[in-house]
Amino acid sequence: MNKSFILSTGSYLPKKTLSNDEIALKVETSDEWIRQRTGITQRHIADEGELTSDLAVNAAKNAIEKAKILMDEIDLIIVATTTPDKTLPSCATIVQSKLKCVNAFAFDVQAACSGFIYAVTVADSLIKSNNRIKYALVIGAEIMSRIVDWEDRSTCVLFGDGAGAMVIKSATHFNEITENPTRGIISTNLYSDGNVDILCTNGGISSTGDPGKICMNGREVFKHAVDKLTASVRETLKCNDLKIADIDWLVPHQANIRIIEAVVKKLNLSMKKVINTVDKHANTSAASIPIALDNATQESKIKPGSFGLLIAIGAGLTWGSVLLCY
Missing domain, CATH: 3.40.47.10 (Thiolase/Chalcone synthase)
Incomplete structure (x- = not known):
């Protein structure tokens, strides 16, 4: 049976950060309260003009550069997200367009915080069942700050924005599986x-x-x-x-x-x-x-x-x- 493995990873966090002290100016809380209950000290917040697909593209480019492959070598793109740019088309196809991955097929997975686990599972299954797929790009990308109630201290302190990506490689077409089974x-x-x-x-x-x-x-x-x-x-x-x-x-x-x-x-x-x-x-x-x-x-x-x-x-x-x- 075919096997898949991680070739590279990448990530991207928006430049703007929001500290616990800054949140304490919005709602009744404190840095100490947030740290003790969550372990969080800061979160990154997307700029007004930044989209989920933008975060995803930046993380993807980071992973693809480390993988040392070309955009047109990617055969599959899966984006796990709860906060897509649009209702349609999928965030994955928007990412595909921005990356110019002309040979891939692309779709989204929505399983909230479990989305990346679901997406990796789907990519792994497709690689094992489809010998055409050599490289899969799996991305988790979110702008949670836009669905957070900033007046609710029980939730607003918890969430931030960012994206992470992974290039998964099929073992069928390469020799890594024989080197390390x-x-x-x-x-x-x-x-x-x-x-x-x-x-x-x-x-x-x-x-x-x-x-x-x-x-x-x-x-x-x-x-x-x-x-x-x-x-x-x-x-x-x-x-x-x-x-x-x-x-x-x-x-x-x-x-x-x-x-x-x-x-x-x-x-x-x-x-x-x-x-x-x-x-x-x-x-x-x-x-x-x-x-x-x-x-x-x-x-x-x-x-x-x-x-x-x-x-x-x-x-x-x-x-x-x-x-x-x-």
Whole structure:
């Protein structure tokens, strides 16, 4: 069977930042309150003229440059986003147009904060079933600041804007699989439960005619996140006959340091193995995992041949994991 593996990663964060102290000027909160409950110190905010596709393109160019491939070599583009430029066409086709990836087919995936996990799973499946695909470009890109209620301190402190990208390569056309047969995406799992009310927006195109603002039951989200992410990891380990000690690094969805710490504690995994960047960019939804992964690779925290997990949970509720050998 064909196999896919990560060739490169890239990321992009808007230049403008918003500190906790600046948020405290808008709502009743403080830097200390936000840090203690979330681990966040700042978030990046897109400029008024910046679109989600612009963030995605910048992250994609970063990843493609590292991959040392040409735009017309990309066969597939998937963009995971909750905040596309337009209702139609897809953000992925807009990205395709801006990059001039003339030989690719492109589409969006919407699974909220789990979107990148879903997108990687779809790309991996398509590569395995379609020998025509040599390179897939998978992007998570969000401008969450435009669906945040800036008068709601329980949610506005949590979110930021950004994009992360990954170039995934098919092993069929290359020799890497013979050089290191364990390298690549080993397995993925996806779940959803239809629990749609604890994390949602209060609007939509067919209901109110606008995207609405984020509404969240924080306590319920926390409880579900810890239980479901822990169960997802354990299921992945069981299916692959692995133990938690076999995992060299973990890239969790960068939503809240308390969720990350609670999951890690239940798994009995050392925090030293956890990639944590939530303090720098807050919750960027579908973009958070590829941003964190790119940050870790730049800092050489992830070594070739090491085993790692990507895990996320988002509105829906949707959740899942990706097990890979880097």
